[in-house]
Amino acid sequence: MNSPLANKLKDLLDNMSQEEFNKQWDEIVSLDLQGPSFADVLEYNASHFNVDYDLPEEGTIYNVPTNSYNLAA
Amino acid sequence: MSNIVTAYQTLEDRDNIDEIEFGGPFKCTRNDAWLGHGYYFWDTNIDWAIAWGTGSYINKGKKFVIGRCRIDLSKDCFDLVGCVAHWQELLEFIEVFTSSQKISDPKQRIVPNIIMFMKQNGVFPYKSIRAADFHNRKIQLYFKEDHREFMVINQRVQICVIDIKEVLLHPFSVIYPE
Numbered sequence A: 001m002n003s004p005l006a007n008k009l010k011d012l013l014d015n016m017s018q019e020e021f022n023k024q025w026d027e028i029v030s031l032d033l034q035g036p037s038f039a040d041v042l043e044y045n046a047s048h049f050n051v052d053y054d055l056p057e058e059g060t061i062y063n064v065p066t067n068s069y070n071l072a073a
Numbered sequence B: 001m002s003n004i005v006t007a008y009q010t011l012e013d014r015d016n017i018d019e020i021e022f023g024g025p026f027k028c029t030r031n032d033a034w035l036g037h038g039y040y041f042w043d044t045n046i047d048w049a050i051a052w053g054t055g056s057y058i059n060k061g062k063k064f065v066i067g068r069c070r071i072d073l074s075k076d077c078f079d080l081v082g083c084v085a086h087w088q089e090l091l092e093f094i095e096v097f098t099s100s101q102k103i104s105d106p107k108q109r110i111v112p113n114i115i116m117f118m119k120q121n122g123v124f125p126y127k128s129i130r131a132a133d134f135h136n137r138k139i140q141l142y143f144k145e146d147h148r149e150f151m152v153i154n155q156r157v158q159i160c161v162i163d164i165k166e167v168l169l170h171p172f173s174v175i176y177p178e
Helices: A004-014 A018-029 A038-048 B017-023 B046-056 B084-100 B111-120
Strands: B004-012 B039-043 B064-072 B077-079 B128-133 B140-142 B150-152 B156-161 B168-176
Touching (some): A004 B084, B004 B046, B046 B064
Parallel strands (some): B077 B128
Antiparallel strands (some): B064 B168
């Protein structure tokens, strides 16, 4: 994990009893909020970030800038 | 690019413009507040605010007004539109919740619930959330005619302000209808 916040969240959950979690969670659930599910977010991520690219045909010649800095131009 | 954006909030017109300008903007605590409770705005494009008002009020026989203010996104904005790292962070939050196995009912595993939980426990320090939504008729602009890659050019961008004192720049003025 790279995110310090995610690590803080993990620590929080690791150190919170299920009973205490349920108490807080039940209050939140009682708000009956609607929004994207974990599954939807993960599905979106899989379909939009891990994309298949149209690869060029073999032998395609590119007009690559001739500098030595590997610029992402 | 400036981190201060113009923001619009659509509100029901109850012939109370003075009250709106004095007390607004207003917090959304409806259950379809998909980023959790907060002050919801449309980012920069007033047409989105007008379209929302038409769908939510005019079509139901009501009237609406639009209030305008500015929002400072440089102060801890969780930007799911313009910051890939924040999107990845959201995925990590989901991963942590999933691994913890603390949420027993799958139907309760939704984004607004975890944002509310994190805010409540002081592990969500962001003062606003910026997110895009796509309506039914998304316009795909293909990079090249015979390629599959495209970008969606008509996404709408919302801002959910959590800490209004920190990021909202007054005045909040009713500017629609003129």
